Amino acid sequence: MVSDRVLIINGVKFKNHNISDHSIATRGESMEISIDVGEIGKFVGKYSLGRDNGENSLHFLRIKIPAGQIDSERLRKIAELSRKYGKGYAEVTDRQSIQLHWIDSDNALEIFERLYEIGYTTDMCGQAFSGACMGDVRNIVTCPLSGKISEFDVSELSKRLTEFFTGNPEYLDLPRKFKIALTGCGGDCVRLGINDLGMYGIIHNGERGYAPFAGGSIGASFPGPTIAKPLGIFIPESQAFEFVKAVVEIHRDFSSRESKAKARFKNLVNKWGIERLREEIERKTGMEYERIEISNPKPSDHNGHGIQADGLYYYTLPVLGGVLSAEKLDFIADMAEKHGSGEVRLTPEQNVTFVDVSDVDVLKRDLSRVFEIRESKLRYSSIGCASNFCGKTKEPHAKDMLQKLVEFCESRGVEDVSIFISGCRNACGCHHVGEIGLVGRAVRAGNGVSQGYDLLYGGSFTELKLAKIWKEGLYGDDLFREFEKVLEVVRNGAKTEADK
Amino acid sequence: MELKLKQINDDVFELDVRGNTCPFPQIFTELALKRIESGRLEVITDNPPSARDLPIVLKRRGYQVELEKEGDHWRIKIWK
Numbered sequence: 001m002v003s004d005r006v007l008i009i010n011g012v013k014f015k016n017h018n019i020s021d022h023s024i025a026t027r028g029e030s031m032e033i034s035i036d037v038g039e040i041g042k043f044v045g046k047y048s049l050g051r052d053n054g055e056n057s058l059h060f061l062r063i064k065i066p067a068g069q070i071d072s073e074r075l076r077k078i079a080e081l082s083r084k085y086g087k088g089y090a091e092v093t094d095r096q097s098i099q100l101h102w103i104d105s106d107n108a109l110e111i112f113e114r115l116y117e118i119g120y121t122t123d124m125c126g127q128a129f130s131g132a133c134m135g136d137v138r139n140i141v142t143c144p145l146s147g148k149i150s151e152f153d154v155s156e157l158s159k160r161l162t163e164f165f166t167g168n169p170e171y172l173d174l175p176r177k178f179k180i181a182l183t184g185c186g187g188d189c190v191r192l193g194i195n196d197l198g199m200y201g202i203i204h205n206g207e208r209g210y211a212p213f214a215g216g217s218i219g220a221s222f223p224g225p226t227i228a229k230p231l232g233i234f235i236p237e238s239q240a241f242e243f244v245k246a247v248v249e250i251h252r253d254f255s256s257r258e259s260k261a262k263a264r265f266k267n268l269v270n271k272w273g274i275e276r277l278r279e280e281i282e283r284k285t286g287m288e289y290e291r292i293e294i295s296n297p298k299p300s301d302h303n304g305h306g307i308q309a310d311g312l313y314y315y316t317l318p319v320l321g322g323v324l325s326a327e328k329l330d331f332i333a334d335m336a337e338k339h340g341s342g343e344v345r346l347t348p349e350q351n352v353t354f355v356d357v358s359d360v361d362v363l364k365r366d367l368s369r370v371f372e373i374r375e376s377k378l379r380y381s382s383i384g385c386a387s388n389f390c391g392k393t394k395e396p397h398a399k400d401m402l403q404k405l406v407e408f409c410e411s412r413g414v415e416d417v418s419i420f421i422s423g424c425r426n427a428c429g430c431h432h433v434g435e436i437g438l439v440g441r442a443v444r445a446g447n448g449v450s451q452g453y454d455l456l457y458g459g460s461f462t463e464l465k466l467a468k469i470w471k472e473g474l475y476g477d478d479l480f481r482e483f484e485k486v487l488e489v490v491r492n493g494a495k496t497e498a499d500k
Numbered sequence: 501m502e503l504k505l506k507q508i509n510d511d512v513f514e515l516d517v518r519g520n521t522c523p524f525p526q527i528f529t530e531l532a533l534k535r536i537e538s539g540r541l542e543v544i545t546d547n548p549p550s551a552r553d554l555p556i557v558l559k560r561r562g563y564q565v566e567l568e569k570e571g572d573h574w575r576i577k578i579w580k
């Protein structure tokens with residue numbers, strides 16, 4: 001007998017939940033009972049909760065926003081989720097996702113159902129597994145002005161790839177996560193160099209396509225912080241999808257599964273070298289790509305405002321550390337509708353770009369009712385990781401530190417530097433490529449242990465350059481004293497000194 | 501999608517949810533518990549947050565729970 005049942009978990013009904021009693025089969029000594037998970041199956045492989053361990057939050061929800069493009073209706077839906085399940089808090093991540101915290105696993109199915117209704121999925125947070133397994137393709141970082149300032153709209157490829165990889169069982173058990181970035185605005189606004197695969201959109205001999213960079217990742221895993229290397233080939237736009245797919249498959253099939261520390265793609269690229277990687281890709285795709293010389297991508301961002309190809313404007317609102325709230329999400333949705341097409345773009349610097357704006361001044365005047373608008377590099381480009389939630393730091397956490405250092409800079413009239421802060425060597429705050437970088441470490445102080453930070457300087461993700469250590473294990477007043485010195489050095493063009 | 505609940509003997513059942521991230525080990529455990537009238541359910545998970553959270557959640561629901569580490573995974577014993 002097979003019974004159609006409605007399973008109710010926390011008030012949410014899931015239909016067609018079948019428990020087939022006749023499916024009891026004898027297998028040796030034991031019997032197997034099949035339980036059809038019914039509608040819940042649609043969430044498996046597409047949704048998960050990540051592990052938090054701070055601020056009394058046990059789980060986060062990282063909602064993938066494909067190509068970072070979101071409309072007002074979906075913004076309001078996420079605001080609703082934040083209000084109902086996440087204490088009204090929300091963050092824009094540096095992969096253009098929106099992250100909520102304080103998620104109770106008892107509410108997970110209800111939340112997934114709501115995301116499913118609006119076509120959104122989440123990262124598969126397999127990083128908690130101890131082995132080299134269950135890695136997924138993370139939200140694909142995409143030029144926030146795709147399709148707005150040039151005809152090369154890389155977001156089409158981004159969305160197609162997202163659709164293809166999401167929930168695809170062939171790509172859910174990568175040795176480790178895989179990060180892709182795409183840009184087509186003529187510069188690097190997506191940090192190509194710190195992705196497993198960075199696709200730099202170019203026009204080559206009048207044809208649109210990509211110059212790929214491979215094997216970047218600035219986390220601590222083997223062989224250490226690495227900036228992606230150019231593959232020295234040109235991938236025509238029409239072949240880019242197959243190309244990216246082939247690279248992800250190479251990672252899946254050849255990256256080490258020996259241990260988590262050795263399983264990132266950068267380790268394979270480092271072991272193989274660019275030539276072998278190129279050969280493997282060409283073998284897989286059956287193509288022979290044109291060899292090209294490619295210099296480092298030009299620095300680019302879309303901060304401030306500018307004109308779109310259609311004569312309308314874009315405006316990027318600085319959001320320090322990406323920290324927002326349900327109210328602010330709603331307000332952004334209102335403003336996007338009132339002043340533009342209702343759509344906004346999340347940026348890899350954790351800001352919010354309004355597009356299709358007719359009058360930037362009026363938009364800014366309205367925005368200033370809720371946001372403190374200081375359009376400095378300091379506020380646009382600085383990053384602080386979510387160490388307060390992941391539990392790897394004590395106070396002052398990365399975002400607290402960022403707030404303090406930004407205020408410190410502003411009190412001295414300095415607004416033209418950027419600060420990248422990671423709570424630990426996993427480098428989610430990209431400290432390795434910060435003009436000024438900080439990375440947390442516990443330091444002995446008196447009888448106890450304090451939250452200290454190493455101070456770095458002279459990095460640049462656009463020039464694909466790693467920062468150098470200034471001083472390690474700083475905390476309290478010492479940290480601010482040394483920070484002030486580094487600030488001077490960096491502002492006086494001491495990047496050259498860092499290069500020595 | 502189907503879960504395989506193994507009946508080891510009259511009142512011991514086993515559910516292997518390895519490879520599943522949060523919250524699915526918990527959701528699948530709840531489905532299996534609905535299926536079992538009485539006895540002991542042993543859930544195998546390799547997801548560290550589930551090993552952390554599941555015993556807490558289940559105890560809150562009134563179950564008796566024991567957690568054992570077995571190599572690279574955990575066995576969560578739940579009495580119903």
Ligand code: SF4
Nearest residue numbers: 385387390423424428
């Ligand atoms: S860098 Fe470390 S502390 Fe910061 S979010 Fe990543 S894992 Fe957590």
